[in-house]
Amino acid sequence: MLLSSLTAILPPYSALIPLLPTIKPKSAWFRRMYVVWEWQGEHSFLPYSAECSAALERSLTTGVNELRLGTVDACLEPFKVVISAMVQVTEYNGVQRPIRRSTVDSGHPFVLGVRWEWQLLYDTWLPYGIRENQELESQHIRGTRSFNLSSLPRYKIDLSNMIQINTGTKFKRNVRRVACSPYRCQVGL
Numbered sequence: 151m152l153l154s155s156l157t158a159i160l161p162p163y164s165a166l167i168p169l170l171p172t173i174k175p176k177s178a179w180f181r182r183m184y185v186v187w188e189w190q191g192e193h194s195f196l197p198y199s200a201e202c203s204a205a206l207e208r209s210l211t212t213g214v215n216e217l218r219l220g221t222v223d224a225c226l227e228p229f230k231v232v233i234s235a236m237v238q239v240t241e242y243n244g245v246q247r248p249i250r251r252s253t254v255d256s257g258h259p260f261v262l263g264v265r266w267e268w269q270l271l272y273d274t275w276l277p278y279g280i281r282e283n284q285e286l287e288s289q290h291i292r293g294t295r296s297f298n299l300s301s302l303p304r305y306k307i308d309l310s311n312m313i314q315i316n317t318g319t320k321f322k323r324n325v326r327r328v329a330c331s332p333y334r335c336q337v338g339l
Contacts, residue, residue, distance in 0.1 A: 151318065168335055181255040181256045181257065181334065182255070182256045182258075182333060182336050182337075183224055183253045183254070183255055183257070183337040184249075184253065184254050184255055184256065184258070184260070184261050184333045184334070184336055185203060185207050185251060185252070185253055185334055185335040185338065186189055186198075186203055186252050186253070186280060187202065187203040187206040187207070187249060187250070187251055187252075187338070188249065188250050188252055188259055188279070188280070189238050189247050189248070189249050190247045190249070191247075191276070193291065193302075194279045194282075194302070195250060195252075195267075195279055195280075195300075196277055196278075196279055197274060197277055197280060197283075198219075198244065198258065199222075199223060199262070199330070200330060200331040200332060200333045200334065200335075201222050201223060201331060202219060202222050202226070202332075203333060203335060204334065204335045205217055205219075205221075205222045206231060206249075206251075207251075207335045209231075209233055210233055210251070211329060213231050214233070215232060215234050215235070216230055216231065217230065217231045217233070218230045218338070219231060219238075219261070225290070227240055228242055229241065230239055231249060236248060236249050236250065237249060247270065252280055253279060254284075254333070258280070258283070258333075259283050259284065259287040260280070260283065260330070260333045261331070261332055261333050261334075262332060263329055263330055264283075264287060264327060264328075264329075264330065265277050265278075265283060265285050265328055265329075265330040265334040266278045266282065266287065266325065266326070266327055267270075267325065267328060268314050268323050268324070268325050268326075269323050269324040269325050269326075270323075271334045275326065277333070278293055278302070281300075282299055282301060282302065284302060285299060285301070286299075286307065286325075286327070287327075289307070289309065290327065292310060292318040294309060295309055295310045295322040296308045296309065296310065298317070303317075304316060304317050304318055305317070307325065310325060312325050312326060313325060334338075
């Protein structure tokens with residue numbers, strides 16, 4: 151009698167299935183997230199080094215509003231970051247660039263100690279952004295010879311010759327894959 155009265159008020163089991171929580175696979179569910187601080191370049195946001203990202207994260211979490219980047223990396227001596235305004239300031243001329251705090255998962259090349267860069271001039275190399283680094287590393291691991299960057303489709307990457315080609319102008323730049331300090335600043339820790 152009790153069972154028949156319960157079945158009369160409860161929906162059938164099949165109706166409850168959509169209400170159950172969706173469990174993600176362990177590989178995605180348990181991945182840790184890591185902090186990467188970035189600055190606005192000409193066309194996209196570019197990552198600070200792991201050391202600068204860690205220093206910026208410490209400043210944020212301890213309430214320090216300004217960080218002179220030269221204290222972390224001598225090459226960045228002319229720059230300071232004002233966290234409350236989320237800008238990088240060039241101290242000798244006052245030029246400001248937006249900055250942002252992003253996160254990547256534990257499988258990202260930055261966390262694994264790999265960074266992809268493109269050659270600006272002679273010995274000047276600039277890192278690709280977060281998404282481009284992920285795509286370049288994935289294509290490299292797959293053994294892809296050439297492809298267009300999905301986030302920057304005007305650039306074709308030729309991994310066989312380690313060059314980037316602007317498909318509009320045909321201008322070529324060198325690219326390289328380098329070891330870097332792994333990003334170790336976890337979100338929420």
